[in-house]
Amino acid sequence: xxxxxxxxxxxxxxxxxxxxxxxxxxxxxxxxxxxxxxxxxxxxxxxxxxxxxxxxxxxxxxxxxxxxxxxxxxxxxxxxxxxxxxxxxxxxxxxxxxxxxxxx
Ligand SMILES: [Zn+2]
Ligand SMILES: [Zn+2]
Numbered sequence: 001x002x003x004x005x006x007x008x009x010x011x012x013x014x015x016x017x018x019x020x021x022x023x024x025x026x027x028x029x030x031x032x033x034x035x036x037x038x039x040x041x042x043x044x045x046x047x048x049x050x051x052x053x054x055x056x057x058x059x060x061x062x063x064x065x066x067x068x069x070x071x072x073x074x075x076x077x078x079x080x081x082x083x084x085x086x087x088x089x090x091x092x093x094x095x096x097x098x099x100x101x102x103x104x
Contacts, residue, residue, distance in 0.1 A: 024048035025070070026085040036102040040071040040094070047071075047090060049102050055083035055095045069094055 021030040022037055025045050031037045034048035047055075060081050067084055068075050069091035076082050079091035090098070 022046050024051055025088040026051040026054075026090075038098045038101045042070075045070055045088060047088075047098055051085070052090075052095055052098045052102065055090055056099065058083055059092070071098075 021032060022039065023030050024034065024037055024047055025040075026047055027050065029037075029048050029050070031048075034050060036049040037046050038052075039046045058081075060083070067082065067089045069079065069082055070088040071090055071094035074082075074091055074093075079093060082089050082091045083095065
């Protein structure tokens with residue numbers, strides 16, 4: 001049976017691929033595409049579990065240029081290693097902190 005005419009959708013949720021979901025600054029995945037995502041000091045700065053594990057596994061410069069850590073601002077000389085993405089980078093200390101946050 002159909003035709004009651006009552007729809008459940010209130011229509012309050014905007015549809016769209018980038019509907020304000022937090023995205024990983026390293027790989028661009030949205031929070032619903034990863035199992036965990038944690039934020040940095042800036043609202044736009046986030047890293048997902050995949051990239052944290054990738055950074056930890058690499059323990060060295062990533063595909064991007066060596067640069068200061070986007071999370072704490074330390075320079076490559078001041079940390080053991082910095083994993084650089086195309087736009088952002090994360091150091092060993094911030095990788096560990098992100099891991100701890102994800103495991104809580
Ligand atoms: Zn990621
Ligand atoms: Zn850092």
